[in-house]
Amino acid sequence: MPILNKDMTLCISLSARPSNNGTRFHNYLYDALGLNWIYKAFAPTDLAQAIAGVRGLGIRGCAVSMPYKEDVIALVDRMDPSAAAIDSVNTIVNDSGVLTAYNTDYTAIAQLIARNGLDPAWSVLLRGSGGMAKATAAAFRDAGFTDVTIVARNEAAGRGLAELYGFTWAPELGERTADVLVNVTPIGMAGGPDAEALAFPEPAVHAARVVFDVVALPAETPLIKAGRAAGKMVISGAEVMTIQALEQFVLYTGMRPTDEQVRAAEEFMRAQ
Numbered sequence: 001m002p003i004l005n006k007d008m009t010l011c012i013s014l015s016a017r018p019s020n021n022g023t024r025f026h027n028y029l030y031d032a033l034g035l036n037w038i039y040k041a042f043a044p045t046d047l048a049q050a051i052a053g054v055r056g057l058g059i060r061g062c063a064v065s066m067p068y069k070e071d072v073i074a075l076v077d078r079m080d081p082s083a084a085a086i087d088s089v090n091t092i093v094n095d096s097g098v099l100t101a102y103n104t105d106y107t108a109i110a111q112l113i114a115r116n117g118l119d120p121a122w123s124v125l126l127r128g129s130g131g132m133a134k135a136t137a138a139a140f141r142d143a144g145f146t147d148v149t150i151v152a153r154n155e156a157a158g159r160g161l162a163e164l165y166g167f168t169w170a171p172e173l174g175e176r177t178a179d180v181l182v183n184v185t186p187i188g189m190a191g192g193p194d195a196e197a198l199a200f201p202e203p204a205v206h207a208a209r210v211v212f213d214v215v216a217l218p219a220e221t222p223l224i225k226a227g228r229a230a231g232k233m234v235i236s237g238a239e240v241m242t243i244q245a246l247e248q249f250v251l252y253t254g255m256r257p258t259d260e261q262v263r264a265a266e267e268f269m270r271a272q
Contacts, residue, residue, distance in 0.1 A: 003082075004038070005036070007036060008036050008037065008038055009035075009036065009037040009038075009060050010037070010038055010039075010040065010057075010058075010059050011026060011037065011039045011040075011059065011061035011062070011064070011252055012040050012041070012042055012054070012059055012061075012062050012063070012143050013039070013040075013041045013042065013064075013065065014037065014039065014042055014044050014047070014050055014062060014063070014064055014065065015042075015043060015064075015065035015066065015067055015089035016043060016065070016066060016067055017043070017066075017070075017186075017189065017190075017191050017192065018041035018042065018043050018065075019041070019149050019216070020218055020269075021043070021217060021238075021241050021245075021269050022039065022041060022063055022241075022245055022248075022263075023039050023040065023041050023170055024268055024269040025063045025242070025249075025265050025266070025268070025269040026039035026242075026245065026248075026249060027039050027107055028209065028265040028269070029257050029261060029262075029265050029269045030262070031250055032257070032261050032264070033255060033257065035042045035252075035253065035255075037060075037253070040105070044068075047068055047071055047072065047075070050073060050101075051072060051074075051075040051076070051089050051092070051099070051195075051236050054092065054094055054099065055094065055099060056126040056227070057260035058094065058097075059094055060093070060094055060252055061091070061092065061094065061183040061248065061251065062085075062091070062092040062094070063090060063091060063245075063248055063250035064089050064090050064092060065090070065222050066130060066186065067130065067131075067133065068087055068130070068131075068197065069088045069089050069090055069130065069131025069132060070087060070089070070130070070131045071091065072089050072245045073087065073089060073101065075098065075099070076092060076096065076099040076100065076101040076272065077098050077099045077148065078099070078101065078103045079100075079101050080100055080101060080103075082102050082104070082106060082107070083101045083102050085138065086103060086106060086134040086135055086138045086164070087131075087134065088103055088105070088131035088132070088134045088135055088254070089101040089102070089103060089131070090103050090104055090105045090131070090132075090135075090244065090248075091141060091247075091248045091251060092103055093101065093251050093252065096214060102251060103135055104243075104244040104245075104247035104248055104251070105131075105132055105135035105136070105240070106135040106138055106139050107243065107244065107247050108239075108240045108241075108242075108243035108244040108247070109135060109136050109139035109140075109214075109240065109266075110139040110142065110143065111243055112212075112235050112239060112240065112243070113139060113140065113143045114143070115249060116210070116233065116235055116272065118143070118145075118210060119179075119248065120143060120144035120145045120146070120180035121147075121179040122145070122147070122178075122179040122180050122209065122210075123143055123147040123148075123149075123179045123180070124140060124147065124148040124149070124178055124181075125148075125149050125151060125173070125176055125177075125178040125180070125182065125200070125204070126148060126149070126150050126151065126182045126184060127151045127152070127173070127181075127184060127185055127187075127199055127200070128150075128151075128152060128183065128184030128185040128214075128237040129150060129157035129158045129160075129251075130137060130152055130157070130184070130185075132184050132214055133150070133152075133184040134161060134164075135152065136182060136184050136214065137161055137164075137165050138165065138166065140182075141165040141166070141167075142166075143167045144255075146166070146167075147178075148162075148165070148167040148168070149162075149167065149168045149169070149170055149176065149178070149188060149196075150162040150167055150168070150169045150170070151169075151170050151171075151173050151176070152169065152171070153171055153172070155169075155171060158170075158171070160270070171199065173200065173204070175203070176204065177203070177204045177207035177208065178207075178208060179208060179209045179222075180208065180209065180212060181199075181200045181204060181205065181208045181211050181212065181223075181227075182212040182213075182214070183199035183200065183212070183213045183214060183215065183221075183223055185199060186215070187199040187215075187223075188213060188215050188221035188222045188223050189215045189217060189221075189247070190218050191217075191240070197222065198222050198223055198226060199213065199221075199222075199223045200223060201252045202226060202230075205223070205226045205227055205230050205240055206230050208227075208232055209232065209233060209235045210232060210233045210234070210235065211224065211226070211227030211230075211232045211233070211235070212234070212235040213224060213234075213235075213236060213237055214237045215237040216236075216237035216238050216241040216250075217237070219236055219237070219238035219270055220236070221236070221237070224236050228265050237270075238266075238270060241269075242262070242265075242266045242269070246262055
C-alpha cells in the first residue's frame with residue numbers, strides 16, 4: 001500500500017458494526033493494481049453528516065451496510081435503476097459532488113442463485129425485511145421463484161415486502177420448513193447480541209435443501225455451520241460480500257480485476 005499522501009483517493013464504508021472485510025478486499029486490489037487509493041471503514045454517529053462528508057471531502061465511493069441501506073436514499077442526488085427498483089442502496093459513487101446510489105447486493109444474490117443452480121420450483125423461507133432483504137427478495141423473484149414466504153416480526157415492513165414481490169408474509173417462523181432457508185437478519189453476526197444464535201431452528205435446517213446466510217462476518221455463522229453439519233448445500237455471506245464488493249470496486253475505479261486477482265483478494269480478506 002502506498003504511503004499516505006495528499007493525492008490519495010479515499011473510499012469508505014458506513015455500517016453500524018464495521019468489519020475489516022471490505023477494507024482488506026479493496027485495499028488488496030488497490031495495491032495489486034498499483035492504485036494510489038485507500039479504503040477505510042466507519043461507524044457513523046450521524047448518517048446525514050457522514051454523507052455530507054462524502055460530498056464535501058470528495059470521497060470517491062461509499063459502501064452502505066445495515067441499517068442504513070434505506071435511510072441514505074434521501075441523502076443522495078441520483079438513484080441508479082439497480083437501487084431505485086428496490087428502494088435500497090449499498091453503494092454511493094461521488095462524481096464531483098454528485099452522489100449516485102447503486103445496489104450491488106442484488107447482483108451478488110442473483111449470481112449466487114444461478115451459480116448454485118437453485119431450482120425456481122423450490123420453496124423459500126426468507127427471514128428479514130430490511131434493505132438487504134429487498135435485494136434478496138427481488139433476486140429470487142427475478143430468478144422465477146414464486147413459493148416464497150417473508151418472515152418478519154415488523155408487519156408493515158414484512159407484509160409490504162411480500163406484497164411488493166407477490167410473496168406471502170408470516171410474523172414468526174413457527175414450525176415452517178422450506179427447500180431454501182435464507183437469513184437476511186443480523187442473527188449470527190459477530191459482535192451482535194445474537195452472535196451465537198441460529199436464524200432458523202435445527203428441524204428447519206434438516207428439512208432444507210439449501211442454507212443461505214447473507215451475514216458475512218463471521219464467514220462460518222452458526223447457521224452455515226449447522227447447514228454444513230446437516231450435509232446441506234450452503235451459501236455464505238462471505239460469498240455475497242466478494243461479489244458485491246467486486247462490483248463496487250468496478251464502480252469506484254472503472255477497472256475490473258482478473259479472476260485470479262479477485263480470488264487472491266478474497267483469500268486475503270478471509271485470512272484475518
